[in-house]
Amino acid sequence: MITFFVPLAVLAGGLAAGGLMISALGGAPMLLALPVDSYLPVHKLLVGRFDPFMPICIVTALLSDVAVAVLAPTGVTHTLAAAAAVLYLCVMSVSLTKNVPINRWIATLDPANPPADWQRVDPRVKWRNWNLVRTTFAVLALVVNVAAVGFLV
Amino acid sequence: MLPQVIAVVSLAATGIVSGVFFAITVSVLPTLFAMPPGQYVTAHRRLGRGYHPVMPLLVSCALLADIALAVVAGGDAARTLAIAGAVSLIGVQLVSQFGNVPINKIVHGTDPDAISADWADPRPAWRSWHLLRTGFAVTAMTIAAAAVVVTA
Numbered sequence: 001m002i003t004f005f006v007p008l009a010v011l012a013g014g015l016a017a018g019g020l021m022i023s024a025l026g027g028a029p030m031l032l033a034l035p036v037d038s039y040l041p042v043h044k045l046l047v048g049r050f051d052p053f054m055p056i057c058i059v060t061a062l063l064s065d066v067a068v069a070v071l072a073p074t075g076v077t078h079t080l081a082a083a084a085a086v087l088y089l090c091v092m093s094v095s096l097t098k099n100v101p102i103n104r105w106i107a108t109l110d111p112a113n114p115p116a117d118w119q120r121v122d123p124r125v126k127w128r129n130w131n132l133v134r135t136t137f138a139v140l141a142l143v144v145n146v147a148a149v150g151f152l153v
Numbered sequence: 154m155l156p157q158v159i160a161v162v163s164l165a166a167t168g169i170v171s172g173v174f175f176a177i178t179v180s181v182l183p184t185l186f187a188m189p190p191g192q193y194v195t196a197h198r199r200l201g202r203g204y205h206p207v208m209p210l211l212v213s214c215a216l217l218a219d220i221a222l223a224v225v226a227g228g229d230a231a232r233t234l235a236i237a238g239a240v241s242l243i244g245v246q247l248v249s250q251f252g253n254v255p256i257n258k259i260v261h262g263t264d265p266d267a268i269s270a271d272w273a274d275p276r277p278a279w280r281s282w283h284l285l286r287t288g289f290a291v292t293a294m295t296i297a298a299a300a301v302v303v304t305a
Contacts, residue, residue: 003302003305004302006161007161007164007298007301007302010161010164010165010168010301011164011168011294011298013165013168014164014165014166014167014168014169014171014172014294015168015169015171015172015175016172017168017169017172018168018169018170018171018172018173018174018175018176019172019173019175019176021169021172021173021207022172022173022176022177022181022203022204023176024203025203025204025207026181026199026200026203026204027181027200029199029202029203030196030199030200030203033195033199034192034196038188038192041187042184042188042196045180045183045184045187046180046181046184047180049179049180049183049184050176050179050180053175053176053179057172142165142168142169145165146158146161146162146165149157149158149161149301
């Protein structure tokens with residue numbers, strides 16, 4: 001069972017890390033470069049299209065790591081799987097408390113009529129930084145899962 | 154232990170590459186298609202700056218892992234899978250090099266503020282090449298997952 005769940009965690013975790021990496025390397029810098037009226041629709045499109053894929057991958061990786069932590073016979077595998085699960089919880093916490101609320105707020109704005117105090121409320125730098133934080137957590141979790149395989153044999 | 158760790162490194166790298174390609178397919182490309190030409194050219198150029206050199210390095214990393222696995226693998230099944238994975242990743246690199254990169258160069262040479270009336274929109278061709286390399290990457294990822302199971 002463990003030899004099924006660890007590769008599943010690597011698979012789902014790899015897809016999640018890849019999706020987050022392109023948003024950190026390509027998406028966020030592109031959004032920051034746009035003028036406000038074209039930024040709003042682009043953010044809505046990019047994020048909206050991304051949605052079910054990302055949470056599915058993160059939750060699959062998290063549940064796989066929880067399963068490994070429960071099933072693991074040795075202390076090291078147990079510890080590594082638990083650490084990866086905690087890192088995925090961190091990814092989800094950052095998403096749900098930081099990036100998703102910004103996405104929801106952006107979704108309510110009218111691109112033709114942006115807030116008058118846009119300079120002050122522009123969320124892009126904040127979004128970029130939190131996105132970098134969750135991407136780092138996701139990449140760390142993937143590294144921990146790869147290390148976990150070394151202790152399985 | 155060594156073959157299994159190499160197989161998992163290959164799975165992690167091909168997983169990241171597939172994740173990036175998939176995100177580009179479902180999210181980035183529809184966004185680029187929705188843009189007016191000038192804005193699209195600017196966005197494509199900016200996205201390219203973030204993409205290189207991390208992504209080609211990741212593909213090379215996965216390819217090296219598959220080649221290493223083909224050398225150190227204990228059995229015929231693992232060796233065959235490693236070679237098949239390497240061939241798929243070479244497919245990714247060939248499509249990138251001869252399909253997407255030449256289009257990127259054209260886009261980088263286009264002035265976003267002076268798009269001519271007879272501008273040839275490169276987006277459909279870029280998407281076709283991208284879908285092909287995504288197919289190769291997902292194939293390589295599936296093979297890497299099988300290799301992890303076989304070497305376990």
